[in-house]
Amino acid sequence: MADRLAGIRYLLPRWSGKLGTGLIMVGLIIAFGLVAPLFAADPRDSSNKGLLPPSGSHLLGTTKLGYDVFSQLATGTRGSLYVGLLGGISAMLLAILFGILAGYFGGWLDEILMLITNIMLVIPGLPLVMVIAAYVQNTEGLGEFARSSTLVALILGVTGWAGSAVVLRAQARSLRTREYVAAARVAGEHGLRIIFVEILPNLVPLIAAQLIFGVMAAVLGEAGLSYLGLGPTNSITLGTMLNDAQTGQAVGSRAWWWFVPPGAVIALLGTGLALVNFAIDEIVNPKLRLAPQAARRQRRATKAGRGVAGGGAFA
Amino acid sequence: MSNSLEVRHLCKDFRLRRGVHFDTLHAVADANFVLEPGHTVALVGESGSGKSTIARIIAKLETPTSGEVLLDGAATNFSGAKLAGYRRQVQMVFQDPFASLNPFHSIAHHIERPLRIHHPELSTAEVRRRAAELLEKVQLGAAYLERRPHELSGGQRQRVAIARALAPGARFIIADEPVSMLDVSIRVGVLNLLAELQRSEGLGVLYITHDLATARHFSDEILVMHRGVIVERGPADDVILNPQHEYTKALREAAADPDRLGRLRDEVRAEQPGGTHED
Numbered sequence: 001m002a003d004r005l006a007g008i009r010y011l012l013p014r015w016s017g018k019l020g021t022g023l024i025m026v027g028l029i030i031a032f033g034l035v036a037p038l039f040a041a042d043p044r045d046s047s048n049k050g051l052l053p054p055s056g057s058h059l060l061g062t063t064k065l066g067y068d069v070f071s072q073l074a075t076g077t078r079g080s081l082y083v084g085l086l087g088g089i090s091a092m093l094l095a096i097l098f099g100i101l102a103g104y105f106g107g108w109l110d111e112i113l114m115l116i117t118n119i120m121l122v123i124p125g126l127p128l129v130m131v132i133a134a135y136v137q138n139t140e141g142l143g144e145f146a147r148s149s150t151l152v153a154l155i156l157g158v159t160g161w162a163g164s165a166v167v168l169r170a171q172a173r174s175l176r177t178r179e180y181v182a183a184a185r186v187a188g189e190h191g192l193r194i195i196f197v198e199i200l201p202n203l204v205p206l207i208a209a210q211l212i213f214g215v216m217a218a219v220l221g222e223a224g225l226s227y228l229g230l231g232p233t234n235s236i237t238l239g240t241m242l243n244d245a246q247t248g249q250a251v252g253s254r255a256w257w258w259f260v261p262p263g264a265v266i267a268l269l270g271t272g273l274a275l276v277n278f279a280i281d282e283i284v285n286p287k288l289r290l291a292p293q294a295a296r297r298q299r300r301a302t303k304a305g306r307g308v309a310g311g312g313a314f315a
Numbered sequence: 316m317s318n319s320l321e322v323r324h325l326c327k328d329f330r331l332r333r334g335v336h337f338d339t340l341h342a343v344a345d346a347n348f349v350l351e352p353g354h355t356v357a358l359v360g361e362s363g364s365g366k367s368t369i370a371r372i373i374a375k376l377e378t379p380t381s382g383e384v385l386l387d388g389a390a391t392n393f394s395g396a397k398l399a400g401y402r403r404q405v406q407m408v409f410q411d412p413f414a415s416l417n418p419f420h421s422i423a424h425h426i427e428r429p430l431r432i433h434h435p436e437l438s439t440a441e442v443r444r445r446a447a448e449l450l451e452k453v454q455l456g457a458a459y460l461e462r463r464p465h466e467l468s469g470g471q472r473q474r475v476a477i478a479r480a481l482a483p484g485a486r487f488i489i490a491d492e493p494v495s496m497l498d499v500s501i502r503v504g505v506l507n508l509l510a511e512l513q514r515s516e517g518l519g520v521l522y523i524t525h526d527l528a529t530a531r532h533f534s535d536e537i538l539v540m541h542r543g544v545i546v547e548r549g550p551a552d553d554v555i556l557n558p559q560h561e562y563t564k565a566l567r568e569a570a571a572d573p574d575r576l577g578r579l580r581d582e583v584r585a586e587q588p589g590g591t592h593e594d
Contacts, residue, residue, distance in 0.1 A: 179415040186374050187429040187479065188402045201419040 013279040022275025029269050033081045036074035043071040043236055054257050061257040064248040072241055073261050079237035080219050083153040087218025090157025092211045095164035103172025104195055114169070120162035126224060129159050133230040149232035152225060156218045164210035171206055175199045205283040212280070216273045223266055238262040317387050320350040320405060320487045320519060325382035327368050342368045344543045350519040352486055357522045357530035357551065359566065360540035366523045370491040373521070374407040403433045406480035410492040412472035416464035422475055423460040426450065429482040449478040453508060470501035474508065481512070487519040495525070506533055527570050531555045539563045
């Protein structure tokens with residue numbers, strides 16, 4: 001058991017201010033999305049008066065149609081997190097499939113997989129997502145599923161894996177030539193076991209970073225799609241809230257409580273995930289750990305009048 | 316020949332891309348030698364001479380362009396279950412102990428996996444017991460099972476690599492420059508361990524090195540390799556004391572000789588009377 005634990009510790013990021021801040025931000029938002037909908041009022045209850053400013057009975061006021069913004073925010077956060085997680089995970093699985101198989105096996109398989117990856121990379125992201133979303137949602141026979149957040153998440157996953165696949169392929173190619181992989185082959189290990197037991201664990205920090213990046217991209221992508229009216233219509237997300245605010249002319253009627261909260265949650269979630277990602281990057285590239293220290297040392301030196309002339313920063 | 320590992324007319328070409336056209340590099344050209352249990356053959360040469368290519372071909376990490384590797388007189392150009400049988404007999408110790416152990420896995424993983432692959436009938440407890448036994452054999456002890464590679468020194472890692480090579484029950488070990496990445500002070504310890512295991516287990520060892528002194532001390536036969544060709548071969552002492560080929564002579568000259576170095580230093584001092592040399 002002890003060696004299992006040590007294996008996990010080898011993969012964990014070192015504690016730092018960045019990691020702590022990021023984890024707290026993401027943790028609070030996730031907790032809000034999980035817990036708040038349980039005791040918030042019905043987000044689709046339109047019996048309230050429209051465009052009420054924040055007050056005791058409506059913490060964040062109401063929308064034009066009389067929906068309670070706090071309840072909408074709680075349900076929308078949960079919906080956006082669901083889309084982000086599902087989209088991020090499906091993008092990561094596709095990136096692992098394409099990137100690691102191409103990198104490990106090389107040859108013609110690499111050529112074919114990378115051709116597909118490169119095509120996905122050069123097609124502009126949002127227009128492709130819009131076209132696919134519009135097309136799939138008008139396909140008959142999908143019923144409820146056609147306008148669900150699950151479908152939007154899957155579309156975002158299918159269009160958002162290419163960048164991660166390129167990163168994973170490069171790393172898998174490098175790991176493939178390590179002597180411990182050759183040693184595993186000499187010991188008699190087979191291809192798939194080498195990929196999953198010898199190579200994949202050493203890719204975990206990189207995959208985690210790509211997953212977080214994927215979650216961020218899916219949350220933002222969903223917000224973009226919904227804002228354009230191509231998002232899930234039978235569920236509430238932060239994006240659909242912004243879309244409602246835009247069509248309801250929230251800015252024109254000065255109802256800041258309608259569009260600022262969903263925007264702020266998206267921005268804070270993105271910031272928190274980015275901070276966690278920085279901490280994970282430091283495992284992948286340990287040199288980054290020293291960068292803040294170098295910058296701090298330089299600042300201190302400048303303050304003490306010993307700085308490099310002209311404040312030339314090289315950190 | 317039965318009970319031997321034989322390399323016959325082995326050739327390996329690499330295609331190198333130079334701009335638009337390809338050049339062929341003859342990494343190994345017509346190599347022939349026999350490895351027998353209880354004997355050590357040293358393969359000596361500078362880097363790029365093709366020694367490691369031979370090691371990788373014997374370890375079935377590369378396929379030869381032509382020629383063959385014979386185990387107990389039988390051809391070995393097979394795959395699948397038969398290849399597993401070959402690997403049970405022929406194992407390899409890699410050059411860089413810092414790269415040949417997976418940083419993610421414990422030492423136990425490195426030793427138990429080959430045991431499980433080649434002896435699937437063993438129970439978990441038996442595998443563990445044998446892994447501990449193998450670590451004892453390389454003078455490390457069962458306590459190292461739970462350690463991870465980054466906690467070990469280079470010499471300890473190379474001992475683990477040797478235990479891993481012994482795990483399937485190999486009769487032949489290809490040691491590809493096993494001590495070149497280690498501190499000079501611990502090289503002899505690892506080499507003595509290899510020699511001791513070779514005697515006690517009756518192993519056939521192919522010792523690949525660029526160091527003539529250890530080749531002479533630890534092997535019965537020396538093959539000198541230069542640009543893919545084996546240019547000289549013979550009993551260890553003959554090759555070192557009475558080299559025939561120009562390249563062997565040059566290698567011998569290049570080896571550090573304390574007496575000669577001492578004389579050189581005295582000569583240099585005599586030429587620069589009284590002055591400390593500024594540089």
